[in-house]
Amino acid sequence: MAIQNNRLTAEQYEQNFSDIHPPFETHNAALVEANRCLFCYDAPCTKSCPTSINIPKFIKQITTENIKGSAHTIFQSNIMGAGCSKVCPVEKLCEGSCVYNLMDEPAIPIAKLQRYSTEKALANNWQLFERKKSTGKKVAIVGAGPAGLSCAHVLAREGVDVTIYEKESKGGGLMTYGIAAYKVTPQFCEDEVNYIVGIGGIEIKYNQELGKDLPAGRQGITLAKLQKNYDSVYLAIGVGLARQLAIPGEDLEGVEDAIKFIYEIRNTKYEKVNVGDKVAVIGMGMTAIDAATQAKRLGANEVTMVYRRTENEKPCTDVELDIAKLDGCNIIWLAAPKEIKGHGKVEQLVCSKMQLGEPDASGRRSPVDTGETFTLNVDMVIKAAGQIPYEALIKDCALNNNHGKLIIDANQSTNIKGVFAGGDAVNGGKEVVDAVQAGKDGAKAILNYIMPQMHE
Numbered sequence: 211m212a213i214q215n216n217r218l219t220a221e222q223y224e225q226n227f228s229d230i231h232p233p234f235e236t237h238n239a240a241l242v243e244a245n246r247c248l249f250c251y252d253a254p255c256t257k258s259c260p261t262s263i264n265i266p267k268f269i270k271q272i273t274t275e276n277i278k279g280s281a282h283t284i285f286q287s288n289i290m291g292a293g294c295s296k297v298c299p300v301e302k303l304c305e306g307s308c309v310y311n312l313m314d315e316p317a318i319p320i321a322k323l324q325r326y327s328t329e330k331a332l333a334n335n336w337q338l339f340e341r342k343k344s345t346g347k348k349v350a351i352v353g354a355g356p357a358g359l360s361c362a363h364v365l366a367r368e369g370v371d372v373t374i375y376e377k378e379s380k381g382g383g384l385m386t387y388g389i390a391a392y393k394v395t396p397q398f399c400e401d402e403v404n405y406i407v408g409i410g411g412i413e414i415k416y417n418q419e420l421g422k423d424l425p426a427g428r429q430g431i432t433l434a435k436l437q438k439n440y441d442s443v444y445l446a447i448g449v450g451l452a453r454q455l456a457i458p459g460e461d462l463e464g465v466e467d468a469i470k471f472i473y474e475i476r477n478t479k480y481e482k483v484n485v486g487d488k489v490a491v492i493g494m495g496m497t498a499i500d501a502a503t504q505a506k507r508l509g510a511n512e513v514t515m516v517y518r519r520t521e522n523e524k525p526c527t528d529v530e531l532d533i534a535k536l537d538g539c540n541i542i543w544l545a546a547p548k549e550i551k552g553h554g555k556v557e558q559l560v561c562s563k564m565q566l567g568e569p570d571a572s573g574r575r576s577p578v579d580t581g582e583t584f585t586l587n588v589d590m591v592i593k594a595a596g597q598i599p600y601e602a603l604i605k606d607c608a609l610n611n612n613h614g615k616l617i618i619d620a621n622q623s624t625n626i627k628g629v630f631a632g633g634d635a636v637n638g639g640k641e642v643v644d645a646v647q648a649g650k651d652g653a654k655a656i657l658n659y660i661m662p663q664m665h666e
């Protein structure tokens with residue numbers, strides 16, 4: 211039951227990892243859908259978009275062949291509108307709120323229309339915003355993920371010089387390193403980052419990690435240094451560490467963190483990624499779904515997802531669960547990992563059978579162990595039980611936090627004056643679109659903070 215790779219042909223890998231939501235094939239197809247929009251007053255789709263994109267407006271602009279204007283409307287609210295059109299769980303956001311749902315008719319394919327306009331803007335490098343004259347102000351951002359990039363773009367537009375310090379060798383954060391390859395390709399992520407910095411005034415310094423020294427004993431970046439050299443600092447470091455299961459056998463060969471597994475898929479040729487024959491995935495969030503479906507698409511024979519609660523409490527959406535089911539993944543509800551067994555390598559996963567307990571004061575029923583167990587024969591276990599923040603780093607920086615999640619006030623400020631924060635590092639892990647909005651909020655707060663100095 212050794213872990214194998216190179217299971218499929220190049221064509222099969224290509225097919226398995228091709229775009230899960232293909233774009234409109236023709237302009238007319240986009241027009242037909244755009245013309246179905248009722249351009250609702252007080253549009254519920256806009257209200258349910260965390261970045262408040264004026265959806266009826268951008269759709270109207272498509273119907274009048276004003277594609278540039280349409281892309282401008284989207285980017286004005288969400289500079290990662292192209293990426294979001296591919297990765298947003300729209301079924302619980304804009305499309306889930308479209309009034310057509312109430313008429314039992316298909317919702318307007320808002321994401322597909324958004325992709326239609328924004329992809330054209332990226333392909334043609336339409337820079338739709340002009341950078342204001344330089345203010346001479348400098349802001350350091352740590353992390354080139356959605357929150358950092360969105361903050362940078364707003365600041366750059368306002369004439370602030372931005373330097374982003376990023377520990378990886380590419381920008382985009384989890385868009386580039388975490389989200390399933392069949393949603394966004396590495397090339398798309400690179401194009402999107404290039405488009406965002408294309409406005410000017412944004413420099414990304416790669417392979418620079420806050421709190422870590424550079425090779426050859428050179429001192430790396432510290433918060434104190436950034437505070438000294440810049441007018442303000444924005445921390446957008448996300449949450450990067452996989453939560454451990456804390457059960458026996460976790461260190462056996464073949465036990466893998468979902469983030470590490472997905473990172474490898476994003477950065478290695480598919481045929482070089484090791485995947486088991488019988489894989490168990492622990493968890494039922496977006497990360498678990500992405501890990502399970504990609505394990506299947508890499509050629510695993512059997513993938514079983516194990517979740518300790520019931521379907522009603524699952525953190526992923528119905529659409530995501532359907533993707534896993536359509537890919538042939540097995541689902542076991544009310545099961546918690548108890549022990550991983552093997553001789554050097556994983557051979558079995560022992561799970562406790564759970565049941566829902568009595569409701570607590572909030573009405574929530576937590577799973578309780580029934581005392582019974584069952585065993586799965588597996589050669590790989592992928593842990594996707596959530597991510598935890600960089601607690602040690604946050605504490606080293608003397609930043610107020612809640613178990614590593616940064617605490618900010620209503621002005622997006624941390625406890626340290628001039629140091630702001632947002633995105634997953636603050637909310638503990640939501641969606642790309644939430645991080646983009648956090649970046650906008652952070653930029654607004656920073657502008658308020660540095661502007662009075664400009665008038666001194």
Ligand SMILES: Cc1cc2nc3c(=O)[nH]c(=O)nc-3n(C[C@H](O)[C@H](O)[C@H](O)COP(=O)(O)OP(=O)(O)OC[C@H]3O[C@@H](n4cnc5c(N)ncnc54)[C@H](O)[C@@H]3O)c2cc1C
Pocket residue numbers: 297298299352353354355356357358375376377378381382383384385388389390393418419420421446447448449450469472496497500603632633634635639640641642643645
């Ligand atoms: C597997 C997985 C799948 C997901 N799928 C989806 C999806 O389909 N749709 C969706 O909307 N959301 C999805 N998400 C969530 C989404 O990716 C995040 O909410 C979003 O990327 C958060 O943006 P951020 O900028 O706050 O953090 P991140 O994207 O994590 O970016 C943080 C950046 O900071 C850098 N960094 C960290 N520490 C340091 C340091 N010390 N010094 C310098 N740089 C540092 C990191 O390298 C990274 O580039 C998924 C998440 C995961 C893990």
Ligand code: SF4
Pocket residue numbers: 246247248249250253254255256265266307308309310318320
């Ligand atoms: S709710 Fe649907 S129909 Fe109404 S504006 Fe939004 S997309 Fe158009």
